[in-house]
Amino acid sequence: MRHPCAEPSSLVSVGLAGSFVAGWLLLACAQQAEAPEAGSIAVPVKPNWPELAVLAVDDRAITSGEVDLASSWIARVELRRSDSHLRRLAVCQINIPRAVAAVRFSGERERALAAAQARLQALREAKLAGPPLQDGALCERVEGGWSELGFVVWGSLLDLPRGEWSEILEEPGRFVVARTLSQTEGNVPAAAKLVIDACVFPFAPAELTTPNLDQLFEEHTLTIIDPAWATIVPELLQYRMRGKDG
Numbered sequence: 001m002r003h004p005c006a007e008p009s010s011l012v013s014v015g016l017a018g019s020f021v022a023g024w025l026l027l028a029c030a031q032q033a034e035a036p037e038a039g040s041i042a043v044p045v046k047p048n049w050p051e052l053a054v055l056a057v058d059d060r061a062i063t064s065g066e067v068d069l070a071s072s073w074i075a076r077v078e079l080r081r082s083d084s085h086l087r088r089l090a091v092c093q094i095n096i097p098r099a100v101a102a103v104r105f106s107g108e109r110e111r112a113l114a115a116a117q118a119r120l121q122a123l124r125e126a127k128l129a130g131p132p133l134q135d136g137a138l139c140e141r142v143e144g145g146w147s148e149l150g151f152v153v154w155g156s157l158l159d160l161p162r163g164e165w166s167e168i169l170e171e172p173g174r175f176v177v178a179r180t181l182s183q184t185e186g187n188v189p190a191a192a193k194l195v196i197d198a199c200v201f202p203f204a205p206a207e208l209t210t211p212n213l214d215q216l217f218e219e220h221t222l223t224i225i226d227p228a229w230a231t232i233v234p235e236l237l238q239y240r241m242r243g244k245d246g
Helices: 066-073 082-104 104-126 151-158 212-219 226-229 236-240
Strands: 053-057 060-063 139-145 169-173 174-184 193-202 220-222
Touching: 053 066, 053 082, 053 226, 060 066, 060 082, 066 082, 066 151, 082 104, 082 151, 082 212, 104 174, 104 193, 151 169, 151 174, 151 193, 174 226, 212 236, 220 226, 220 236
Parallel strands: none
Antiparallel strands: 053 060, 053 220, 139 193, 169 174, 174 193
């Protein structure tokens, strides 16, 4: 099934580094994909959406802050894009897939999060047992740029001092705790290459990690909480995410 943000000229990342699967990196959406007219998206009736919530997948809200953080990572690659276009890319590639995985595998997610929290605490307290790997890695040594590491990990680590462990990062279907071992700069921000130490905690089945998570979208309901965001989310995605009975 064609991704709602994909166009014939899409730049698709297929790079893998060991078992560290790259994030969903379809850089297209220059314009919203043509699709049947979007159905009537659910009018939000829940009175307790979080502050600054703009979208929701089922009962899981997505805030403007979450989208704008993801947009800031993508902006390092898509330098000349408008804010609305960057938000569209972030929503399609990171925020909505992440929310679908979270509601679909909620129990597994809680267990993976607990494991990630325990590992992060041990790493920060230097209590992780076992000898280091190459370059001093304590988990999994992975290297590459944004197309190999994914926007969430690559973008988050660029903002951290070398060697400092990240907070727990959530990609669609898994948590990651990571630190930069070394960094090579390029002529532009998008060219930065990292060697990282990454601990990965998956909670979605391997066959349903991104981009295959896309096949589950029709089974979940997208709510446009802030009407202004109806022009951010592609109509095809709105049409598809009407829920099982849509």
